[in-house]
Amino acid sequence: MSGAEEQMQQLRSKATELLLREEWRDSIQLYSELIDLCQSQISNTHQHSDPGHLSKLHKSLCVAFSNRAEARSKLQHFTQALNDCDQALQIEATHFRTLICKGKILFGNGNLDIVNGYLEKCKKLEFQSRTGSFDLSDWVLNGFRGKPLELAEYIGPVKVNRSEISGRGLFATKNIDAGTLVLVTKAIAIERGILGGQDSAENAQLVMWKNFIDKVKEAVTRCQRTQLLIDMLSTGENEAGLEVPDMSIFRPEIEENGCSNDQKLDMDKILSILDVNSLVEEAVSAKVLGKNSDFYGVGLWLLVSFINHSCNPNARRLHVGDYVIVHASRDVKAGEEITFMYFDALSPLEKRVEMSLSWGFNCRCSRCKIEEAVCSKQELREIEIGLEKGVDVGGAVFRLEEGMKRWAVRGKGKGYLRASFWAAYAEVYGSDRSMKRWGRRIPPMEAVVDSVVEVMGSDERLLKVVVEGLKKSGGVVEFERAMKLGRGFYSKVIRKQALRTLLEIGINDKGY
Numbered sequence: 001m002s003g004a005e006e007q008m009q010q011l012r013s014k015a016t017e018l019l020l021r022e023e024w025r026d027s028i029q030l031y032s033e034l035i036d037l038c039q040s041q042i043s044n045t046h047q048h049s050d051p052g053h054l055s056k057l058h059k060s061l062c063v064a065f066s067n068r069a070e071a072r073s074k075l076q077h078f079t080q081a082l083n084d085c086d087q088a089l090q091i092e093a094t095h096f097r098t099l100i101c102k103g104k105i106l107f108g109n110g111n112l113d114i115v116n117g118y119l120e121k122c123k124k125l126e127f128q129s130r131t132g133s134f135d136l137s138d139w140v141l142n143g144f145r146g147k148p149l150e151l152a153e154y155i156g157p158v159k160v161n162r163s164e165i166s167g168r169g170l171f172a173t174k175n176i177d178a179g180t181l182v183l184v185t186k187a188i189a190i191e192r193g194i195l196g197g198q199d200s201a202e203n204a205q206l207v208m209w210k211n212f213i214d215k216v217k218e219a220v221t222r223c224q225r226t227q228l229l230i231d232m233l234s235t236g237e238n239e240a241g242l243e244v245p246d247m248s249i250f251r252p253e254i255e256e257n258g259c260s261n262d263q264k265l266d267m268d269k270i271l272s273i274l275d276v277n278s279l280v281e282e283a284v285s286a287k288v289l290g291k292n293s294d295f296y297g298v299g300l301w302l303l304v305s306f307i308n309h310s311c312n313p314n315a316r317r318l319h320v321g322d323y324v325i326v327h328a329s330r331d332v333k334a335g336e337e338i339t340f341m342y343f344d345a346l347s348p349l350e351k352r353v354e355m356s357l358s359w360g361f362n363c364r365c366s367r368c369k370i371e372e373a374v375c376s377k378q379e380l381r382e383i384e385i386g387l388e389k390g391v392d393v394g395g396a397v398f399r400l401e402e403g404m405k406r407w408a409v410r411g412k413g414k415g416y417l418r419a420s421f422w423a424a425y426a427e428v429y430g431s432d433r434s435m436k437r438w439g440r441r442i443p444p445m446e447a448v449v450d451s452v453v454e455v456m457g458s459d460e461r462l463l464k465v466v467v468e469g470l471k472k473s474g475g476v477v478e479f480e481r482a483m484k485l486g487r488g489f490y491s492k493v494i495r496k497q498a499l500r501t502l503l504e505i506g507i508n509d510k511g512y
Contacts, residue, residue: 008037008060015067024071031068038064062091066098078105096126121150128152132181136289136320137498144290151323154184155303158338159247165308166361167239169337176332178458179487182315183303187322188226189215190299192281192292205296212298216274220265227265233305235272236360250303277305281319285340287460287490288319309359310339311352312367312416312455318491327491329457339365346422346461348384349375367416367455374417379403383421393424394438400424401442415455418448426465445469446481458488467503479505 015030038061045054069084085102088095100119128134129152139149157176163169176182191212195201220227232245281288281297288297301324307315314332317340318325332338343355349371356363374380380403387396400421404414418425428434429445446469449462456462463485470478486499494502 004037004041008034008041011037012060012064015064019067019071022074024074027071028068028075031064031071034064035061035068058091062088062095062098065091066095066101069098069101073101073105081105096122125150125152128184129154132156132184134181134184134325134493135495136493137495140289140494140498141501149320149323151184151186151320151325153186153251154181155247155251156180156182158182160245160303160306162244163308163337165310165337165339165365167234167308168242168244168306169308169339170303170306171337172332172334174334176328178328178330178484179490179492180328181491181493182326182328182338184323184325185301185303187299187301187324188219188230190297190322191215192295192297194294195296208296208298212278213271213274216270216300217265217267220270229302230270230273230300233273233277233302235269236276237272274300279304279324283342284344285313285315285342286317286319290320292319292321307338307340309342309356309361309363310337310365310367311341311345311363312365312412312419313339313341313345314457315340316457316489316491318493325491325493327493329459329488330453330455345456346419346459348420350384367412367419370413371416371420374407374409374413377403377407380417387421387424392434393427394434394442397421397424397428398438398441412455415451419452419456422452422461426461429465430468446478449481449485453485453488458485460489463489463503467505470505 011030011034015027015034018027018030038057042054042057042061045057065084065088069081069088072078072081072084082102082105085098085105088098089102092098100122103118132154134151134154136149139146157173158170159173160168161171163171170182172182189212191208193204193208195204216230220230229249232243234242278298278300279286281292281295281299297319299322304317304324304326307326314328314330314336315326315338316329318327326338328338342359343352345352345367347355349368352363352368380400383396383400383403387393400417404417409417425445425448428438428442429448445465449466452462453459463482466478466482466485470482474482482503482505483496483499486494486503490499490502
């Protein structure tokens with residue numbers, strides 16, 4: 001450490017000590033010396049071209065200006081304090097303590113309650129954005145009443161990269177546990193409405209789509225950065241030639257040099273982008289919380305648009321107001337692509353193929369490839385036809401389980417086939433009559449659910465069967481299984497008591 005660096009460290013330590021002891025005048029004197037020394041060092045560092053050291057000096061200078069502003073404001077030297085705030089904000093435009101100090105000075109002492117209210121709100125949002133720690137429990141327990149929740153934007157351990165599924169995708173950069181948040185983001189634009197009967201519903205959707213396009217156009221016209229971000233999304237063509245964006249451009253703290261936009265809009269391109277990337281709120285991989293569950297909604301969420309389909313998905317999303325909360329629905333390994341199911345993947349292969357083609361692609365996920373080999377067997381096709389004709393579902397499930405033994409289907413393969421015929425399993429486990437006849441000849445509900453969750457993640461239909469089983473004859477193990485599934489479905493933003501409320505699980509005389 002050089003002599004100047006040691007001197008700066010001593011000044012910084014002593015000045016901070018005086019500030020904490022509320023010795024305002026003495027702290028101002030030492031911060032002034034520290035500022036002079038920092039500015040001198042910055043000038044010298046320019047000559048030596050050391051950017052790393054220069055960044056540290058600028059940070060120290062920003063903090064020194066901010067702390068001197070606070071001390072001066074305590075002495076009611078408001079003009080000088082504001083000048084120090086401006087100096088600090090020239091170095092770091094979003095320096096939190098400086099913004100608060102300046103806000104308090106400008107609002108004046110008579111409005112400190114308002115300022116402190118904003119301060120607490122800012123602290124909460126900053127904490128959410130930094131840690132991904134969100135808690136919607138009180139809102140849930142209050143019956144979703146009150147003002148719409150205001151959430152911070154959050155980007156978890158993910159990045160955009162080339163995808164083997166299609167074009168670009170969103171990938172985990174580290175292991176993610178089930179229920180853990182992947183990202184939280186607000187819609188660029190969203191339109192909601194109430195759909196009536198079939199004819200009126202089609203007309204209502206057309207009107208909503210037009211209004212939605214107008215809102216996107218307004219957002220793009222208002223802000224050039226929004227247009228640049230939307231321009232990065234796929235139009236459905238030339239996927240291989242699209243650039244892989246750096247994650248930093250999606251972060252809310254990125255500096256914006258004004259938000260006016262004089263560029264000419266390419267509406268044909270924007271319409272193509274919206275056709276490919278817009279999402280409806282009420283989807284098979286989504287859950288709408290609160291009053292918006294009564295409406296049909298369509299919107300555009302930027303990073304969510306990079307999430308591809310898979311028939312063995314690992315993520316779900318919650319819609320809260322205009323925000324989307326994306327979370328892992330099962331454990332995700334580092335390097336694994338984050339995926340939704342665009343259509344009902346708790347369906348047999350043939351139906352999934354039909355649905356994927358209606359979406360404009362042919363799904364080639366690992367599950368589809370594995371099932372293709374098994375589904376060539378005539379017996380499996382006979383089971384599917386029998387279920388369509390109304391045969392005894394218990395017998396069909398028993399035949400499928402016996403078939404998997406003969407076909408040497410193991411591990412994830414079992415989970416895939418059970419997921420394909422989940423409707424039959426759910427019907428058996430939900431019927432006392434079927435369980436009385438077949439219960440000892442087929443695997444227990446818990447084993448089947450666990451195998452499906454391993455490959456599909458949590459799903460409301462799986463959760464329903466588990467909760468119903470818990471209400472009939474549950475114990476501690478069954479309760480923990482239901483809560484684990486609940487976290488995979490609703491995410492960890494909803495804590496234990498609120499989750500029990502959503503799952504309609506009461507507290508028994510044993511305390512669980």
